[in-house]
Ligand SMILES: [Ca+2]
């Protein structure tokens with residue numbers, strides 16, 4: 001039996017949680033698992049029923065469905081509904097496609113080569129609106145207003161065609177717009193305004209070439225290719241922030257093949273300069289930038305798949321990051337998202353566990369520490 005050296009917390013539902021501190025390493029046991037379907041692959045957070053409590057959507061690649069979890073304000077969920085998608089959904093994005101003020105969804109169905117659009121009814125439920133075919137190998141998608149008409153458009157990476165396609169929103173229906181070659185096996189697309197002109201730009205990570213490609217938005221739905229930056233093998237999630245507080249957008253990318261997060265500083269033109277590296281555990285995947293400490297500086301949180309760790313790096317005003325003791329999850333955490341799920345003013349985390357085909361919720365202490373919510377909080381009505 002493993003040696004336990006610290007606190008035991010007995011929750012009201014009778015489950016035993018342990019938080020173990022061994023040589024700068026924290027270990028979590030017994031967190032709640034909310035089922036998502038097999039092979040969950042990504043996560044998006046939004047308030048689908050406008051009650052001020054963040055809700056969650058997770059696509060399950062092996063079950064052709066997307067699961068929507070409605071937050072109960074205690075770190076658990078009041079409802080768990082799933083909706084059918086095309087084969088192999090690996091991404092979900094949230095926006096208000098039809099402009100009715102209610103959040104909608106889209107899944108990128110990698111296996112089917114399609115997208116599935118859902119319209120939200122504002123109560124947390126969704127209606128399937130459209131399946132958009134002939135998007136070869138969609139791996140991820142980002143909502144952005146590319147032509148500045150006030151309607152969110154969609155940028156989709158097509159892994160099989162080595163390109164990014166812009167889908168123009170025409171009042172809730174979509175039409176194929178501009179496409180851009182970005183190099184073999186593009187995997188991730190993220191929007192940011194890198195050159196501070198008020199027009200969203202795109203950052204695309206490619207798996208075969210291990211590059212970040214930058215596309216600068218012109219504001220009419222088209223983009224200018226602004227160059228590439230090498231980022232190490234298998235770039236997954238890109239996180240955004242202004243690390244050095246110079247008013248220009250910086251970014252971080254997690255490179256699964258390097259066991260590292262790479263930091264880049266933007267110069268305000270779209271060019272990126274490598275400014276640092278943070279070592280991680282084996283096979284890092286999920287990454288988010290958020291201010292967990294509440295000091296106004298962005299922090300980084302990364303999950304690792306092979307080594308089952310959660311690592312928090314606290315940022316300062318000079319663009320440097322300090323690693324906190326690693327939290328051992330003993331799970332393959334493929335994605336994560338922050339949110340104040342219990343509304344106590346401190347950011348919490350939703351983890352997507354590929355080990356348990358579930359979402360695991362952790363309560364933030366406002367200082368970069370995370371521990372399971374009490375199991376009783378997870379009960380559904
Ligand atoms: Ca909500």
Ligand SMILES: [Ca+2]
Nearest residue numbers: 096098100102
């Ligand atoms: Ca809507």
Ligand SMILES: [Ca+2]
Nearest residue numbers: 193195197199
């Ligand atoms: Ca821009």
Ligand SMILES: [Ca+2]
Nearest residue numbers: 340344346348
């Ligand atoms: Ca909280």
